[in-house]
Amino acid sequence: MNPEEQRIREFAYQIWQSEGCPHGQEERHWEMARKLVEAQQSAPSAKLASRARKPASKPTEVAAGAGAPASKPRAARATTKKVASPAAAGDAPQPAPQPTRKPRSPRAKKDA
Known part of the structure; x- marks a missing residue:
């Protein structure tokens, strides 16, 4: 028995147990297990392709003296307007x- 068939058998058994051990569902469980194994075999290659496009970490800060700041400064918050009065100037x-x-x-109070 090859390793792929062994994995299908294990998955089918787990599916059978999770459904409460019903009789007469062997073909359906086997087909579900086969699809799970196929999906797992194709999934690692998809993960590698998506990981290759993403950077491994955040970009490093700009070297000192390069002229660009490491991060953008925050904008000042708006303040409330003061009403100018001659006495309080x-x-x-x-x-x-x-x-x-x-x-x-x-x-x-409620009367009881």
Whole structure:
């Protein structure tokens, strides 16, 4: 018995067990196992081709003195606009006032 047939037999047995050992499904289990073995045999070559296109690691930083920065600097965040008033022109900026909330009224008790 060749190694491929042995693998098909093992897969078919595992499929048979996973389905609760039904009778009369041997041909279907054998066909499913054969397709699994074929897929596994063709899968390694596909993985090698896809890995060859990807870089193994991140690109290294640009050598010192090359003139290009290693990473792009972050953009400054937008700040809120200050309303200019003549009295506060020389003072430190004041924090924005917090909105006031309406106090909640207490809940009424239910009579049992």
